[in-house]
Structures are given as C-alpha cells and as structure tokens.
Amino acid sequence: MKRRSLLAMIPAASAMLALRANGAPIPGKSATSAGFGIAVQCWSFREFTLFEAIELAAGAGLDGLEVYAKQKIGGDFGNAIFGPGMTDEQTEAVIAKLAEHKLVIYNMGVLPVPADEAKARVIFDLAKRLNSYGITTESIDSIDTLEKLAAEYDIKVCFHNHPKPTKMWNPDTTLKALEGRHENLGFCADIGHWATSGLDPLEVVQKVAPRIHSFHFKDRAVIGEWSRDLPFGTGIINLSAILDEVRKHGFAGNVSIEYEHNWSANQCEIAQCAGYLRGYSGARG
Secondary structure, three states: OHHHHHHOOOOHHHHOOOOOOOOOOOOOOOOOOOEEEEEEEEHHHOOOOOHHHHHHHHHOOOOOOEEEOOOEEHHHHHEEEOOOOOOOOHHHHHHHHHHHHOOOOEEOOOOOOOOOOOHHHHHHHHHHHHOEEEEOOOHHHHHHHHHHHHHOOOOOOEEEEOOOOOOOOHHHHHHHHOOOOOEEEEEEEEEHHHHHHHOOOHHHHHHHHHEEEEEOOOOOOOOOOOOOOOOOOOOOOOHHHHHHHHHOOOOOEEEOOOOOOOOOOOOOHHHHHHHHHHHHEEEEE
C-alpha cells in the first residue's frame, strides 16, 4: 500500500477507535448485544501474516483481534514483525488495515512485560496508540509496574494461564496476587488450558468471575488431559454457563477465540465459533 493512500485511511481509523470510552471494548461490525466483543487470538492464524489474519478475521465475522508480538506484519513490510519495535509507518499501516476491514485490536499478548517501568511503558504506549482494551501477559512478577501503568493509561492488564506445570496454571496464584490491586488488573481466562490442567472451567469462572477482563475461549472433548480444540458447542465445556456467570458481574471485555487446530485452514471453524457467540448474545441480549 502506498503511503499516501495509507495515510488517507488514518482519519477513518482514528474515528473508529475513538468510539471506545472508559476502557470499554469497541463494537465492530458484529457487535454483540450481550456487551462483549468477539475477537480472534491471532495465534490461531500463526501461519499467516498479521495483514492476512485481519482479512481472515473479517471474513469469519469477528469484531477484532488479539494480536501477538512477533507475527510478521505482511504487505510491503517484508519480515518486519508486530510489536513495540514497529516504525511509525508500520503502525499506521496496521491501523489503516484494521480500518479497511472495520476491526479493532482488543488486546496485545500474550507478551512479557518487564518490571522496568521505562521498558514497560513502551508496550503501554503502543497499546494506547492502537486504543487497545488490554494487554495480556503472564508477567506476574512485574505486577507493581503493571498496576501503576494500567491505572495511568486506563488499560486492562489480563493475566493469562498456560497448563500445568507452568507458573500461572493455578487460578489461586493469580487471584491471590490480585488481592487489593487496581480494578484494571484481572484475568485473561484461558478455559481450555484450565481444562487441560484438570480444572472444571465453569467452577473456576464461578470463583474468579469478578476479576475476569478477557477470555481465550476454547471447547474441548475432555477435562484432565490435552485434547484438540473443537468448534464451540461441540465439546463438553459449558460455554453458555461461563458467559452467563461473567455477565452477572458486568463483563464487558473481549472473548478471544483461540483455535489451535487445523492451522492452515481453520477460518471456517473460527467462523463457527463466532456464530456460537453471536447466537448466545442474540438469545440473551
């Protein structure tokens, strides 16, 4: 894309991003009446560039993305990667591509955030420039810095969990760390990883729901061992009850579909997951 045409799209992108107020997600073309955003975690499209992921997400009927650092940007930028090291031109190109497809970036992550405030601030600056709702991380050791910047920038910090035996697998670890902390700090609840760890995702959500700011949403065939992701509603995780529970507590974050299967051709399955979420909100909105 030529720079002139790219810059011409920036006002439209800025106007769209300005719709978000007070840290709430921005409804996109498929906004849910249930009050949450439907996103895709771009790790699901890891075999594609970010520009390609944006196109795939739009084609699947999503509101926006959760982007991860180190995905190639694509387009005219060769091997340049998304992240705090992007140039102004690259950042403008990402914003313009999002505007073209009427999508937003809800979260950035999962990415490490250092305790060093100056270094962490670079990440928050990028999130603010993209008008992101949150930053997804597992950097619990940086919580003092994260709390300070989350309050200053009015950006959610969403602590993510991987399965056993990783440091954050047990939700009690995160819940204890959040005691007395700023309300902008909370969970990115990866319900599939909780299932892999032998935890019932609904029971965990019932325990921590007030502090859930975002989801990595998955459906699985079993609990207690790894199994591949399934289209929503075809596994055994009680997804609708999970959404019911967080909505009791005013959940207005993003539900990011993370579909780690059929990597090179999973758009249709991701669209099916998005359809499930739209159907949920239509029934209860």
